[in-house]
Amino acid sequence: MPHKAKMYVKKDEADEDFRTKIQIAFEDIIEPLGVPDGVELMIVFDSWWFSSHFITDCHELDYHVTCQLKSDKLVVPDDGTALQVTDYVKKFNTDDYEITRIEVRGKKKRYLTVERIVKLDKIGDVKLIISKRRRDTDPRYYISTNINLTGAEILSIYEDRWNIETAHREANQKLGFKDYQLRSKKAIERFIQLVFSIWTGLLILELNNPDESRKPKTIGEMVDEIRAEGLVELVKNILEYFNLPIPDGGLLHLIREMGIKT
Structure with a gap:
């Protein structure tokens, strides 16, 4: 669920209270979280957000x-011996990679992985996962500060982050996120909150009405x-108003004949 979505203002356009995206993420989202006792919270992000200071701040909050x-x-x-991770990977040959299988978003995925505990400057021990989709592809690298997790668990956790990209894509394509014609920062932020409020409402509706006979619907669907x-109801009202019969095949058939996807 998109949380506290707001417009980011670059440093040269901001006032004296400018904060970086990492500062905003930690101070406005992570630090104020009220996590119930017994709940283990995992902060997940892509490589752009990597910062030893950011990670240690999260770790200090347990x-x-x-x-x-x-x-x-x-x-x-x-x-x-300190090595760039690309040079460290060269120490491993084909036989060192193990097959790791996970299931994410209803799909089964297979990776070739090497997992090791290494140290990162200013962070300490982490579990490093070197991952390939195939033997001839370039590896990707993932870490977790929870060194007790398996490679499969770490990859599964990171794969869940993909829902962020899904939210951006479907908000753009289905909820008009890129179609606003507003100029003021306040109006844009109101529009952002409106779009993601609709997103959240639809998501809660789907979560509260699960149908085990099918896979979960995307927000776009x-x-x-x-x-x-809504279109069916509109056409039905028009037909009733003019006392016209429902066409053969029903209203959905008529709408599809009009070239509208349903």
Whole structure:
């Protein structure tokens, strides 16, 4: 669920209270969280957000972090020699990679992985996952501050982050997120909150009405379904107003004949 979505203002356009995106994420979202006792919170982000200071701040709140690691970051394996992660990968041959299978968003995925505990500067011990989709593809690198997690668990946690990209795409395509024609910062932020309030409402509706006979619907599919239902009601009212019969095949058939996706 998009949380506290707001417009980001660049430093050269902001006032004296400018904060970086990482500062905003920590101070406005992570730090104020009220986590119930017994709940283990995992902060997940992609490589753009990687910052040793950010990670240690999260760790000081007793939150673990799982994230993607850029290829130029230094890791320190057991022998104590600091290496860029790309050079560290060269130490492993084909036989060192193990098959790791996970299931995410209803799909089964297979990876070739190496997992090791290494040290990161200013962070300490982390579980490093070197992951490939196939033997001839370039690896990707992931870390977790929870070194007790398996490679499959870390990859599954990181894969869940993809829902953020889904939210952006479907908000753009289905909820008009990129279609606003507003100029003031306040108006834009109101529009952002409106779009993601609708997103959240649809998501809660789907979660509260599960149908085990089918896979969960995407927000885009739900929006299309609601639009189709609204269009059916509109056509039905028009037909009733003019005392016209419902066409053969029903209203949905008529709407599809008009080239409208339902």
